[in-house]
Amino acid sequence: MSGLPARGCLALIVGLAALVPGTSAQQQPPRFAAGTAVVSIDVLVTRDGKPVTNLTAADFDVRDSGAAQPVQLNGIESVPVALLLALDTSASVRGPALDQLKDAAKAAVSSLRAGDQAALLTFSQNVALRATWTDDKHKLQTAIDAATAQGSTSLTDAAFAAITLPPARLSRTLALIFTDGDDSSSWLNAATVVDAARRTDAVVYGVTLSAAPSSGATLDERRAKLFEDPGLYRSSLLPLLAHETGGEAFARADTKDLRAAFLDVMARFNQRYVLTYAPPHAAGSGWHPVEVRMKDPALTVTARRGYTQ
Amino acid sequence: MVQRLILAAGVILVLSGSVSHAQRPQTASEQEQWILGEYWTVVKRYQNGQTAPAIKEMASWPQDRIAKVQSTQFQPEAQLNDLLNSKAEWKPGTLRAAAMLHTEVGLEALRRRDIGLLQFHAGIADGWLSLADDRSSKPGGLRSRWNVAVARVLLLNGEFAAADAYLERLNIKIANDAAVLLALGTAKESRALRATVDAPAAAGAKLRDPGEVQRERDDFRAAAAASFERVLAIDASLVEARLRLARISIDRGDDAGAEKMLSALPKSSADTSILYLTHLWIGQIRERQQQWNPAAQSYVDAVKSHPDGQSAYVALAHVLQATGQPVEAAGVLDRWYGRAVTSAVADPWWIYPLGLDARLEARFDAIFAEVKAGKDAK
Numbered sequence: 001m002s003g004l005p006a007r008g009c010l011a012l013i014v015g016l017a018a019l020v021p022g023t024s025a026q027q028q029p030p031r032f033a034a035g036t037a038v039v040s041i042d043v044l045v046t047r048d049g050k051p052v053t054n055l056t057a058a059d060f061d062v063r064d065s066g067a068a069q070p071v072q073l074n075g076i077e078s079v080p081v082a083l084l085l086a087l088d089t090s091a092s093v094r095g096p097a098l099d100q101l102k103d104a105a106k107a108a109v110s111s112l113r114a115g116d117q118a119a120l121l122t123f124s125q126n127v128a129l130r131a132t133w134t135d136d137k138h139k140l141q142t143a144i145d146a147a148t149a150q151g152s153t154s155l156t157d158a159a160f161a162a163i164t165l166p167p168a169r170l171s172r173t174l175a176l177i178f179t180d181g182d183d184s185s186s187w188l189n190a191a192t193v194v195d196a197a198r199r200t201d202a203v204v205y206g207v208t209l210s211a212a213p214s215s216g217a218t219l220d221e222r223r224a225k226l227f228e229d230p231g232l233y234r235s236s237l238l239p240l241l242a243h244e245t246g247g248e249a250f251a252r253a254d255t256k257d258l259r260a261a262f263l264d265v266m267a268r269f270n271q272r273y274v275l276t277y278a279p280p281h282a283a284g285s286g287w288h289p290v291e292v293r294m295k296d297p298a299l300t301v302t303a304r305r306g307y308t309q
Numbered sequence: 310m311v312q313r314l315i316l317a318a319g320v321i322l323v324l325s326g327s328v329s330h331a332q333r334p335q336t337a338s339e340q341e342q343w344i345l346g347e348y349w350t351v352v353k354r355y356q357n358g359q360t361a362p363a364i365k366e367m368a369s370w371p372q373d374r375i376a377k378v379q380s381t382q383f384q385p386e387a388q389l390n391d392l393l394n395s396k397a398e399w400k401p402g403t404l405r406a407a408a409m410l411h412t413e414v415g416l417e418a419l420r421r422r423d424i425g426l427l428q429f430h431a432g433i434a435d436g437w438l439s440l441a442d443d444r445s446s447k448p449g450g451l452r453s454r455w456n457v458a459v460a461r462v463l464l465l466n467g468e469f470a471a472a473d474a475y476l477e478r479l480n481i482k483i484a485n486d487a488a489v490l491l492a493l494g495t496a497k498e499s500r501a502l503r504a505t506v507d508a509p510a511a512a513g514a515k516l517r518d519p520g521e522v523q524r525e526r527d528d529f530r531a532a533a534a535a536s537f538e539r540v541l542a543i544d545a546s547l548v549e550a551r552l553r554l555a556r557i558s559i560d561r562g563d564d565a566g567a568e569k570m571l572s573a574l575p576k577s578s579a580d581t582s583i584l585y586l587t588h589l590w591i592g593q594i595r596e597r598q599q600q601w602n603p604a605a606q607s608y609v610d611a612v613k614s615h616p617d618g619q620s621a622y623v624a625l626a627h628v629l630q631a632t633g634q635p636v637e638a639a640g641v642l643d644r645w646y647g648r649a650v651t652s653a654v655a656d657p658w659w660i661y662p663l664g665l666d667a668r669l670e671a672r673f674d675a676i677f678a679e680v681k682a683g684k685d686a687k
Contacts, residue, residue, distance in 0.1 A: 152467075154619070185659045199635065
């Protein structure tokens with residue numbers, strides 16, 4: 001992470017935050033705080049696009065800042081899922097599309113297992129937290145049903161809000177972000193939010209109703225372009241957020257396909273692996289690039305690109 | 310002249326109710342007279358308070374028939390003054406009432422998202438307003454204000470290209486009008502803001518050529534800046550033009566130029582939108598300079614000046630998150646969530662691309678009232 005101030009400079013900023021009327025920062029543990037005891041990497045392994053299960057730690061080659069790491073494979077069955085639904089409810093989603101979106105969201109909530117939690121964030125130009133972390137499915141479904149569609153789209157601001165929401169305790173956070181169009185009212189630019197994703201441990205899955213036009217460029221090349229000129233490449237936000245956090249992005253042509261898409265995301269998230277290792281002793285503060293490879297070249301792995309200590 | 314007098318006579322006949330369906334004229338000239346009579350009957354009904362039925366009836370008229378009325382009535386410029394003095398249909402009050410009738414039909418079309426029909430009726434209305442001004446409309450006059458309101462309707466509906474083209478034409482018709490130039494610059498600036506190479510598209514669509522999009526965006530920015538500079542040359546007190554010039558400087562990476570512009574803005578203003586955006590933009594400049602504390606301070610000032618400004622909360626949360634304080638960042642957003650559901654006031658940043666004064670209903674209401682007052686005075 002370049003350009004961050006030393007810790008000593010931050011006291012005033014904290015004080016200023018308190019000046020925002022009514023701000024009361026909840027005392028919850030930050031993610032990837034200084035002194036990270038264990039690095040945890042949430043990964044998906046696929047063969048021909050389909051998740052692969054029954055792998056062992058020996059199948060992975062993990063490098064932290066270029067140095068190979070001995071990893072442990074943690075069973076995800078024992079770790080609850082925290083599903084954050086961030087849904088575009090701008091005017092363009094009005095009518096049957098909104099009903100189909102609600103149906104998809106409720107299906108995702110229904111698929112949660114005992115101990116899992118979910119939260120609901122909706123956005124048009126306005127980003128609103130409609131339900132905070134809860135395992136009460138009825139409450140969540142009521143919040144989903146109450147959503148109405150109007151206004152323009154603050155996708156980028158909403159994505160930032162989604163990855164900034166404090167995680168539910170001891171869980172794997174899945175931020176499932178849906179949008180049907182172009183951002184038209186965000187303050188933050190897409191590069192800022194992709195950068196901010198380096199400081200969270202949420203895994204972003206994006207579902208869109210229209211794909212960004214194909215360019216033949218790799219995600220890394222698209223990322224470089226985005227940082228070069230964020231305004232020109234803003235529609236790459238969800239694929240790049242997914243890329244940064246180790247998630248995936250899907251484009252669907254019709255809202256009728258949303259239910260299947262959301263359930264597919266839930267299924268894929270439940271077929272991932274959590275790799276853990278102790279951070280290298282020499283690790284200083286800042287950005288630590290992580291590279292996860294499969295020893296079997298027929299397998300493809302999707303993992304976050306690093307972490308901020 | 311002869312033809313015009315005949316037409317006028319035809320209008321009088323129709324208005325007096327002496328032309329019935331059975332007496333529908335047969336020759337082309339008679340048909341023209343008959344259509345004119347029918348048309349002005351509808352306008353009179355509107356003028357006399359039968360608003361809803363008049364709007365409904367005019368909405369049912371085919372476009373070519375309406376266009377025929379206007380083209381017929383628009384022709385003999387040399388005789389226009391005589392006619393304006395002698396016939397009710399040529400009096401400014403009646404012509405403006407006709408313009409308002411088409412405005413209402415156009416706004417109805419807009420509610421159905423029929424932008425093309427809105428533009429058609431706006432064109433007809435503008436024709437009547439031009440005629441009412443004896444084809445010599447002045448900056449700041451009713452025709453100018455009405456056209457700016459229509460253009461802002463287009464902007465408000467995201468029709469940036471249509472608004473741009475509309476205002477380009479208006480800028481020729483009514484030159485050196487600060488309000489027209491401000492709206493024109495806004496349309497250009499918004500087109501620059503919307504420029505993207507990877508807008509969502511159907512599967513298989515190709516990426517636009519980045520160089521071409523970049524040039525297009527730079528051209529829009531340059532045209533917008535030129536418009537705002539002309540606004541300030543006409544009326545230096547129009548702070549929105551200065552604010553927009555500062556925004557363009559920020560977008561071009563010229564933070565020093567932006568600061569110079571922003572420092573020329575009044576430090577206190579009744580217009581909270583201007584204050585809010587000024588704080589927001591200074592915060593952005595400080596953030597780019599990695600002056601985190603001043604950036605955060607500016608964002609707090611923005612929240613204080615406009616407590617329903619989501620962008621300021623998001624910006625502050627971002628500074629906190631970027632400086633390793635995710636809990637505090639979440640706290641700031643949490644505070645926003647508390648307002649998000651109940652807030653009825655739009656963030657000025659959201660309406661910035663549409664024009665900061667987006668009170669279009671008030672604009673139109675004022676124009677309708679002005680036209681009505683003009684009619685009553687006669």
